[in-house]
Amino acid sequence: MGVYHGVAGHAPLGMLLCPPLGQALMRTHRIYRQLATSLAARGICVLRFDYRGSGDSAGDSRALDWQHCLADIRSAAAELRVRSGCAAVIGFGAQLGGGLALAAAPAVGFAQLILWDPVLDGAQHVAELDAWQEGLRHDPQHYVRPRTAQEAAGQWLGFPVSPHWRAQVAAWRAEPARVPTLVVDSLLQPAASGWSPLVEAGARVVAMRPGVHWGDLHRLEHAILAPDLLRLVNEAVEQAA
Template sequence: MNMRARADMPFHFGPERELFGMFHAAGSPAQKAVVLCPPLGQDQIRCHRLYRQLAQVLADEGVAVLRFDYYGTGDSAGDSVDVDWERCKVDTAIAASELRMRAGIDRVFAFGARLGGSIALASAVQARLAGVVAWDPVLDGRAYVSQLDAMQSALYSDEQRFMVPRKATDVATQWLGFSISDTLRRQLTNMHIERPTVPTLLLDSLLPEVPRYSSGFMAMARSLQPPTPWDDMRRLEVAVLSHPLIQAVTRHMREVA
């Protein structure tokens, strides 16, 4: 079994081995390392294939990569109702340390889509990140929670998905099929990222009608086309794929010192 095959095997890590990860060793001696911070809920499922493709392309470029799941998500321990914003930041810091150990590189960057980008930005100091690439990150938690509530309300009465509309009480504690806690709702409602604390590349593929980021959010920005309809109810089960995104992240990792 060669190095790449061995390295790409799944493993568990963390103080109690409660976190799941996948290390992608660089195809050549690694000069850089990137931890991929996934989004939450339905976005995590839709981005799974894209994250895997991105990891493989970066590894072929000589970048060591770690994909991982926060506690309560994916293949890590816990249930979706256990997801906690503060724990996600801690898990990101643990994942960054794990990547440093496995890659033998101290400077670790992070990539994240949607809430994954928000978590990367919020945990940048704690995780000692050298930089962040954030794809359509959520910066205003209150607006994001309102959007999820609206989508959830439309979902449970969607006649195209359910022959009989579901009772509101059955889905009152869910967002698009994922159980949530009052704690997470409160944490996301209060979440507001003012400005990056590390060098940041903002990849913007929001739909035209979505408000752009405030002028106070100082980051290098690049537009991605076509727009990504994250909140399109007709595409909730459709994987999010973007070759322009992979190209932009790969190019950026070539350019950073």
């Protein structure tokens, strides 16, 4: 499932918006749409899409597969090129969508990457999701009584997760892509140390304020409002055009 934001005439540059998953997908839906609209107004064609088994795409979310997600990114990038005729495609992704965009970059041939708080260490991300899930299990704002461990098993913040997907995410370790990379940091990483695998390869890091607390249990159902993200991405694309 995808939505194409086209422009009048020829578009020399396009952007593929690789989504995150689970609660992060729900919370970023609005800002992804706003980003696509603002870029199209600048003459940059954009394609938003959902991986099979996620969002509005067909399939069972319990059948999520890392290689299928990478294949979906390749297919979406090819569709964007065919529809727009653009010569260069920028890959964008938030959280795990950033990790997937990074993993797919060599096969897709992205001209540039813009990654918003990307997941670079899958094992660390799995540990965070487990901790957030455990906190949710006891959260009185969501449940009148604490859920048992059995009731909450096999879930991350309300979304089912298979052992297969869990193991695949845990195995992810980022390697820098050989293309210009911009990291939009809203996690207040000290001296960009959290992004060192990319920074050491030449990636640039810019701070987005206010930051985003991805695991804030009190804001799980709230859309992320990030006007600074729109500004930073539009500025980066303007420099690339």
